[in-house]
Amino acid sequence: MNARVLKVHPADNVIVALRNLSAGERIEFENETYELPYAVGAKHKFVTEDRQPGEPITMYGVLVGKATQPIRRGEPITTFNLKHDADRYGLEKKEPASWQAPDVSPWQDRTFMGYHRADGSVGTRNYWVIVPLVFCENRNVLILKDAFERELGYAQPEMYRDQVHELLSLYKAGEMDVVKKMQPFVDASQNQTLQHNTQAPNRPFKNVDGIKFLTHEMGCGGTRQDSGYLCSLLAGFINNPNVGGATVLSLGCQHLQVDMISSEIKRQNPKFDKPLLLFEQQAGTEYALMSQAIKETFLGLVEINKIERKPAPLSALTVGLKCGGSDGFSGISANPVLGHLSDNLVALGGKTVLAEFPELNGVEQELINRTPDNAKAQKFITLMGDYSAQAEAVGSGFDMNPSPGNIKDGLITDAIKSAGAAKKGGTALVADVLDYAEPIVTPGLNLLCTPGNDVEATTGMAGSGATVILFTTGLGTPTGNPVSPVVKVSTNTILKNRMPDVIDFDSGPIVDGEQSIGQNADELLEYIIRLASGEVITQAERLGQDDFIPWKRGVSL
Template identity: 60%
Template sequence: MTIQTSRSCLRIHPTDNVVVALQDIPKGDCITTDGLSVRVTQSVAAKHKVALEALTIGDPVRMYGVLVGKATQPIAAGDTITTFNLRHEAEPYGLTRRRPYSWHAPDVSDWETLTFAGYHRSDGSVGTRNFWLVVPLVFCENRNVEMMKAAFERELGYAQPDTYVDQVRQLVQAYRTGQTGPAPAAAIPEAARPRLFPNIDGIQFLTHEQGCGGTNADADSLCQLLAGCIVNPNVAGVTVLSLGCQKSQIDQLRAEIRKRQPGFDRPLLYFDQQTYGTESAMLTDAIRDTFNGLVAANAQTRQPAPLSRLSVGLKCGGSDGFSGISANPALGHLSDLLVTLGGTTLLAEFPELCGVEQELIDRCANPTDADRFVGLMQQYAAQAAAVGAGFDMNPSVGNIRDGLITDAIKSAGAARKGGYAPIAGVLDYTDLPTRPGLHLLCTPGNDVLATTGMAASGATLILFTTGLGTPTGNPIAPTVKIATNTRLADRMPDIIDFDAGLVISGQETIEQTGERLLRWLIDLASGHIRTKAEDLGQNDFIPWQRGVNL
C-alpha cells in the first residue's frame, strides 16, 4: 500500500464506513475517498476516525473490513468517532464458521542466499547474541544476583556509563561550596572499559518476585519460564542461585529444560545458599565458576546461518492510530518473507486479537491448532469476566487519546503484524514452536509480560512497534523499537531504532518499509549493530503468573 501524500485521510478497506485522519483536518474541510465525499463537522486530530455515513444507535462501525464497534448515539457523516459515541463490539467466531484459506507467498528470490552471522548451538538453533544468564530460583536470591552484577559488569566492560552519578556528584559539590545557578546537565560519561570477552555479548542478571509463597502451579510456571529462557539460542550458559527451601526447585528446572531440549549441553551452574551456609562462601564459588564459564563461552564465534534460523517475536506497545497502517503491516510483510524462507515468527498478545479471531481460525493450517486457539481465547476471556474485566478494557489512556477507541479497533490493527501467511502453530505461554512458520503465542497485552514470554518461547529477536514511545527491552532477545510515525522517531531518538513513518508520508510502501527493516535486522542479528534498549541496558523481565492481565 502506498499513501498519496496529498491525501488527508485513508480508508483502509473498501467495506469500511470510517476513515483515518492522516493529518489534522480543520472543521468544515471536505474529505474524499473512493468516490465518497463528506465535510467534517468538527476539527479532527491526526490518527482519529471520521464517519463516512450517517449512523443510528446500534449501527455497526467497520475498519480493516471487520466489525470494531457499534454506535451508542446518532453519528452524522463527517462526525469524529469517540468513546462517547462508540462502544466495543466484535464479530462472533468459532470452529463451525471456519472457511477455506489460501494465500500467495511473496517472492523471496532476493533473500534466499542471504545469511546472518550467529552463534550455532548443538541442537541446530542459532543465536543472534551470546549471553550468559544469572538467575534466581526464588526472590530471596535477588540481592545476591545484584551483588554478582556489581562484581562482574564494570570489571568485564559491560557496565552502563555513570552519566547520572556524575551529575549528582556535581550537584553535591555545588551544594557544599554554596554555588547557585542552574543545575548541571548530565555529564559526559567516561569511556567504557574495553570488554575482556569480545564474543560474550553480555551477562544478563535477572530478578523476579516469585519462587515461593505462591501455589505449586506458580512454582511450576516459574520453572517453565526460566527453562524456556535458558534453552533460548541466545544463551551460552547460566548460573542459578537458590536459597534451598523454596517451592521452585532445581530438579523442577532441570526437568523443564529436558522437556524443551533433551540433549541440552550448555553449562548450568547451580549454587544453594543454605548448603553453603554463608553468603560469601556461595558467592565466592559462584563468581569463580561463572568466570570460568565465560572463558569457555568466549571461545564461540559467529558463523554464517540462513535466515531460516531466525525466530522473531512480533509485538506492539504504546500503540497509536497509525500503528495498524504503517509499522504493524510492515512487520506483517517481513513476517511473510521470513516464514516463506523457513523462519519462525511469534504473534502474541491474545487480548489484542479480539475481533479478528475468525480470520485467524481460518488461517490455522491444522484444525487442532484452530481448536486450541479458540480454547485459549475463550479461557482467557472467561478468566477476565470472572473478575469483572474484559478485553474491551484493554486500550490504555494513551491508546484512546491517539485514536484507538475500542479494543476491536486496536486488535484489528495489532493483528496486521502477523501478515497473511497460514498459521503453523498455536502456543501457550512459554511453549516452544516445533516447526517453522507463523505461530500465535498466548500472552497478555502487557509489554514486558509479553516480551518475557516471547524470549521463553525461543524468540532471538523481538520487533516492537510503537506510536507513543516506550523504552521496553529484553535481557535475552534484542528488542527493536519501530516508530509508526516520523515525528515520534525524531522526538525520541534515544529509544527508537527504526522509522516506519515513511509509509504515512507516502515516501515508502508497506512492502518497501518491511524489506528495509529486514535488511537492518540482518545486521542486528549479526551483531554489527545494537538496539537502543541494549545500549541503555533496558533489560525488562517480569514473569506472568497467569492472573488476569490485559
C-alpha cells in the first residue's frame, strides 16, 4: 500500500488520502502525477480526472455521486461539488454470481467454549434477562436491577459515586476552595478497569455471566403493529442462545399480552425449554409481584448456573456485522476485515448477518446478484424499496443518511458510505434475507433489514439471534448490547489510542501498511474465539453498556 494514497478499485476516478496532503503537493501514483490545488485531509478523496456537472464519481467500482460543479484533476470532492447518486437496481438486471470459498483448513478443527442449549444452538454467554412487556413496568425492572446486581456481584464499580462522595464531604466541611482547585480525578480506566476480568470474586453463580434488565417505551399506546414487532423482538432476545432464562413483567391491560409473547417464543423456536417466568402486576399488589418475581428469578439463576461451557465448533457462531461512527478508512481497513472474517465463517458453516439497509444504498444490485434464490432476492428488493419510499415520504431519503461526523471524516455521500459499509459482508453468496426480528436460521451470509441507527441495528441483530456482534468505527462509539457482546473494531490506530476504554481491536495497522486485511482478520478471529469462550469480555460489557432500542418501523436511518 502506498504510504500516502490509495485507489480502492481499478475503475475508480478518485484516490483516497491516507495522510494529510498539502496544497501544491505532487503525488506520484500508478505512473501518474497529480498536483493538488487544495489540501486534502486524511480519509478524503481527490479526483483523477476533470469532472463537469452531471458527470459520475466512482468509488469501490460503483457510482457514488455526480458532480454539481466543475472539479479539476487533483481537487478534493466535497459536499459543495458532489451530490449523492447511485445505480438503479432490479431483478431484471440480475447477473449470475459464483463464489470460491476460501481455504479455512487452519480453522476447521478449532473450537470455542460455549453454552449448549437444548435446541442445538450454542451461546457465548449465559445470561438471565428481565424484560417488561410495557413501559409501565420499567420502574419495577429497575428496582429489580438494583437489588439483584448489588447482591449478586454484577453491579458496576462505584468510582463515579465515590467521586461525588468525596466532593460532598469537602462541601460539608466548608472546603469549596479546595474543590475548585482540585485536579481532575485520575482516569481509573487507564490503570485498572482495562483489565478484562471475566469473573468478579464475589459472584455466587459462577456460570451466570450476568442478569440483563431491558427497558423500553413501547407495548401500549402506539400501533398494534408496533406492539407486534416488539413481541417478536422480545421473543427473539429470550430465544437468543446467549440467554439461559427470562423473567417477564406485565401490567395486564396493555396491547402486548402475556399469551402473545408465550406464543411468539414457541413460534420462533418450537424446541424452546428455557425457564420462563411470567408475572402480571394487576393480579395483586406491587409488593406481591416483586417478591414473587425475586424468589422465582433466584431459583431460575440456581438452575442455569448448572450449565457449564463445553467445546463447540466455530460453525456454531452467529456473528453480526455492524459499523457506526464511520470514517473514510472504514471501507479500507476495518470493514474489509469483517468481510474477510465473514467469508471464513461462512466457509466453516457459521452464520453471519449484514444489516443496516439504508447503508446498502448503491450496492443493491451486487447483493441481488449474490442472492441465488430469486424469491429471496425479490424480498430484499421489496424491503429496500419500501424502506426507501417510507423515508422519502417524510422528506428524509437515504441520501440524507451521512452524519456530520461521517462527512467531516470523508464520507461525502450515502453511496460512498454504503459502498464501504457493504464490505463487511465479504464476497460470499447471500443465503437468506430477513425482515426485522426474524430469526437467523440459515448458515451463511444473511441480510437483515434494520436501520443504520447503531442501537436499533444491534438490538435487531441480537433479537434475530446474533451471539457476537462486530462493530467497526472510525470516530468511536460506546454502543453495547444486553445479551450479545459488541466488539468495537477501530479503523485507525489513532482512535484506538485515544479511546482505549471503548475500542477492543485495532485494524489501523492495515492503513499504516503493517498488516494485510487477511492477517488482521485472522487476529480478530482469534480474539473472537477467546471472547466466545468467556476468556475476555468487551469494553462495552466492562462498562455495562447495555443499549436496547426497538425499531418502531418508522423512519430511522
